[in-house]
Structure formats: structure tokens, C-alpha cells
Amino acid sequence: xxxxxxxxxxxxxxxxxxxxTSMTLLQFVREELDLTGAKEGCGKGEGGACTVLxxxxxxxxxxxxxxxCTGRSVITIEALSRDGLLHPVQEAFxxxxxxxxxxxxxGMIMSAIALLASNPLPTQAQIREAIxxxxxxxxxxxxxxxxxxxxxxxxxxWAGASTSDAAER
Numbered sequence: 001x002x003x004x005x006x007x008x009x010x011x012x013x014x015x016x017x018x019x020x021t022s023m024t025l026l027q028f029v030r031e032e033l034d035l036t037g038a039k040e041g042c043g044k045g046e047g048g049a050c051t052v053l054x055x056x057x058x059x060x061x062x063x064x065x066x067x068x069c070t071g072r073s074v075i076t077i078e079a080l081s082r083d084g085l086l087h088p089v090q091e092a093f094x095x096x097x098x099x100x101x102x103x104x105x106x107g108m109i110m111s112a113i114a115l116l117a118s119n120p121l122p123t124q125a126q127i128r129e130a131i132x133x134x135x136x137x138x139x140x141x142x143x144x145x146x147x148x149x150x151x152x153x154x155x156x157x158w159a160g161a162s163t164s165d166a167a168e169r
Contacts, residue, residue, distance in 0.1 A: 004067045010035070011079035019066050026050045026061035028069075029076055037077035037106040041135070048134030051107035052076050058114035060133070077106035080113070089113060092151035093144070100138035108134045112148045121156050124149055 002021045007014060010033060017032050029035045029052065038061055041047030045060040052061045053075040061074075080087035089112050092098075099105050108131055115122055115130035122130065127148045128141075136144065 006066050006070045008066065008069045008071075009073045011074070011076060017066075021065065021067055023066045024062050025052065025054070025059075025064040025066050025069055025074065028066040029061065029074065032066075035076050035078050038110075039103055039106065041103070041107075046133075046135070047104070048107040048111065048131075049104050051110040051134065053110055053114055056114065056117060058111045058130075058133075075110075075113075077110060080109070087113070088155050089116070089148065089151040092147040092154070096143045096147040096150060098139055098143040098147040100136075104134055104136040104138075108136065108144055112151070115148070116152055116155065121152055122148075127152075 003018050004021050005016065005018050006028075007016045008028070009015075010029060015033060017028070019028060019032065026038055026040055029038060038052050039049035040062060041049035043062050045063040048060060050061045051058050053059075054064065054069065055072050080090060086094075089109050093105060093109065111131050111134050115127065119126060124145055127145050131141075131144065131148070
């Protein structure tokens with residue numbers, strides 16, 4: 001098996017490793033760095049449980065080889081909380097009961113983070129589109145969509161706005 005040297009920045013820290021060319025980014029963060037937030041759901045890019053941000057874009061880390069990330073920046077769910085405080089999206093997921101078994105949650109949250117970085121006040125239709133690559137077998141998506149909508153409004157200073165107000169945007 002061929003190996004390659006990679007230099008990847010993950011959650012702000014640079015890592016240099018020699019890894020097999022067949023190693024995925026998901027395997028790299030889980031096995032080399034012991035960052036187990038991203039989950040392997042299907043290994044085929046259809047479930048979204050493995051979603052991380054690669055240079056700010058939500059990607060299925062099971063579909064990207066680690067060597068393709070040399071010189072690039074990866075953010076995983078582990079980087080979101082700061083000084084013991086959860087990110088507003090994480091708080092909203094808890095507040096709205098969007099976390100059930102929790103398997104899909106890291107991927108859903110990372111997809112939401114990418115959406116809100118590019119569109120701070122998305123409509124619910126835009127939220128649905130942004131998480132369309134993330135499968136959940138527990139919640140039925142209603143609580144997840146409400147969570148992302150709530151987090152967006154709170155982050156934008158719309159804390160008092162109702163869901164119907166957001167739907168009018």
C-alpha cells in the first residue's frame with residue numbers, strides 16, 4: 001500500500017502524518033487525531049454524518065482522501081465550543097429537542113454552520129436545501145430546521161422573532 005505525507009490544519013492545529021493514499025479524511029480525523037465527532041454512516045457520501053468543513057465548505061469526509069487535504073483547513077464539530085460554551089447552533093439543537101440518538105447531529109450542525117457562514121438569515125426552504133445531504137432517522141427534521149432557524153435569528157439579533165416572522169423573509 002502506497003503512503004504519502006500530509007500536512008493538514010485541523011481545528012486550527014497543523015498535523016503532519018504519513019498515511020496510506022487510500023485513507024479518507026474521515027479516517028484521518030478519527031484514527032490519526034482521535035476526533036470522533038464525525039461519524040461514518042454509509043461510507044458512500046449519502047448520509048452526511050461525516051460532514052466537516054473543508055476550507056469553509058461542508059463536505060462528506062468519507063468521500064475526500066486525506067492526501068487531497070494537504071495545505072488545507074478542516075473544521076470538525078469538536079472546534080465549535082469555546083471556553084466550555086456551546087456554539088449557538090449547538091444550543092439551539094438542545095433547546096428544540098433536535099438531538100435524539102445523536103448520530104447525525106454533528107453532520108447536521110456542520111452543514112448548518114456552513115450555511116449560516118454564507119447566508120446568515122436563510123429561509124426555511126434554504127435550510128432544508130442545506131441539510132438535504134444529511135439523513136436523520138429519528139427526528140423527522142422539523143426540530144432540526146427549527147433549531148437552525150432559531151440559531152440564525154439569535155446570531156443575527158432577531159431573538160424575539162417568531163418562526164412565522166422568519167418564514168416571511
